[in-house]
Amino acid sequence: MVDSVRQVVINSPLDMHLHFREGAMAQTVIPLSSYSFAGGVIMPNLVPAVNNFERLTGYLAEIKSIVGEDLFEPYMTLFFKQYSYQELEQFKPHILGIKLYPAGVTTNSENGVAAINKTEATMKYMEELGIPLLVHGETHGFVLDRERLFLPIFEYLADKFPRLKIIMEHITTAEAVALLDKHDNLYSTFTLHHLIITLDDLAGGLLRPHLFCKPIAKRPEDRAALLNAAVQAHPKLMFGSDSAPHPIDKKEACGCAAGIFTAPIALQALVDLFEQHNALDNLQAFVSDNAQKIYGVTPPQKSITLESTPYKVPEMYGEVVPMFAGRKLPWSITKVNNLI
Ligand code: DOR
Ligand code: ZN
Numbered sequence: 001m002v003d004s005v006r007q008v009v010i011n012s013p014l015d016m017h018l019h020f021r022e023g024a025m026a027q028t029v030i031p032l033s034s035y036s037f038a039g040g041v042i043m044p045n046l047v048p049a050v051n052n053f054e055r056l057t058g059y060l061a062e063i064k065s066i067v068g069e070d071l072f073e074p075y076m077t078l079f080f081k082q083y084s085y086q087e088l089e090q091f092k093p094h095i096l097g098i099k100l101y102p103a104g105v106t107t108n109s110e111n112g113v114a115a116i117n118k119t120e121a122t123m124k125y126m127e128e129l130g131i132p133l134l135v136h137g138e139t140h141g142f143v144l145d146r147e148r149l150f151l152p153i154f155e156y157l158a159d160k161f162p163r164l165k166i167i168m169e170h171i172t173t174a175e176a177v178a179l180l181d182k183h184d185n186l187y188s189t190f191t192l193h194h195l196i197i198t199l200d201d202l203a204g205g206l207l208r209p210h211l212f213c214k215p216i217a218k219r220p221e222d223r224a225a226l227l228n229a230a231v232q233a234h235p236k237l238m239f240g241s242d243s244a245p246h247p248i249d250k251k252e253a254c255g256c257a258a259g260i261f262t263a264p265i266a267l268q269a270l271v272d273l274f275e276q277h278n279a280l281d282n283l284q285a286f287v288s289d290n291a292q293k294i295y296g297v298t299p300p301q302k303s304i305t306l307e308s309t310p311y312k313v314p315e316m317y318g319e320v321v322p323m324f325a326g327r328k329l330p331w332s333i334t335k336v337n338n339l340i
Pocket of ligand 1: 244
């Protein structure tokens with residue numbers, strides 16, 4: 001018997017954590033997301049950072065000009081610094097949230113926050129204005145413990161600002177997943193790669209620079225906890241790829257840049273993963289509906305059809321090597337319908 005081709009339709013998929021960069025890199029990567037997603041949360045860790053009105057509006061204009069006719073909503077973020085109440089009032093209609101990076105923990109975060117206790121005035125204003133706080137939750141501790149060591153800070157902030165929506169970005173540990181059920185105002189994004197790889201895939205055999213990212217992939221039991229929550233579409237979590245392109249010479253280098261480029265293969269790989277776990281019914285919530293509820297956003301109406309026909313992942317997109325480069329994935333995108 002011949003297997004019939006199966007179909008999955010996803011309505012308005014959202015990527016709630018995404019690095020677009022600027023200039024030539026943005027030209028390469030933005031169309032790959034704007035084709036198959038209805039919107040994405042755009043990270044502000046550029047050089048210089050997106051932390052003032054001019055940078056914000058300039059970056060948004062660049063993104064929109066590259067998105068062109070595609071139906072794709074860029075949800076903008078600001079790089080956390082101390083902002084006044086008046087500034088935040090002005091920013092509010094133009095941003096989805098503010099992204100806090102502890103200083104020096106990852107790419108372009110040197111001007112991040114050095115002391116959390118000096119940030120509380122801004123957080124209070126954000127709470128009053130209803131602006132969510134997105135956090136890269138890692139310390140400078142031992143690399144496998146960095147996320148765990150940050151968790152008390154999440155708990156402190158969640159208690160201190162109970163009306164502030166706090167998003168634990170790209171969590172990687174079972175302990176972080178457990179926190180979602182302890183504090184009403186904590187939410188999280190999950191990447192694709194942390195649902196698939198562990199530290200072994202990165203460093204257990206030959207070193208795989210294209211699987212190196214921050215936070216670093218963890219233990220099998222951590223991945224299992226993430227996967228369990230994802231396939232159930234736990235209502236406090238959202239898909240956020242953290243797709244983070246770097247040119248090949250910065251990845252295959254002595255001193256490899258952190259970041260995994262997953263945007264063009266994310267939906268195909270998620271369908272495969274959810275199918276393997278008999279959870280295709282929950283994929284719509286994981287890649288769109290949960291995020292719409294958590295952030296209160298309504299993305300453009302767009303439907304993406306995938307079919308169970310193999311898709312060969314390109315070796316490169318411009319100068320960037322994607323996750324699964326050169327491999328065959330069992331699902332491909334066959335149709336994109338813009339419904340408006
Ligand atoms: O791996 C990462 N790459 N993690 C981050 O937090 C930042 C990102 C990037 O901007 O390259
Ligand atoms: Zn990121």
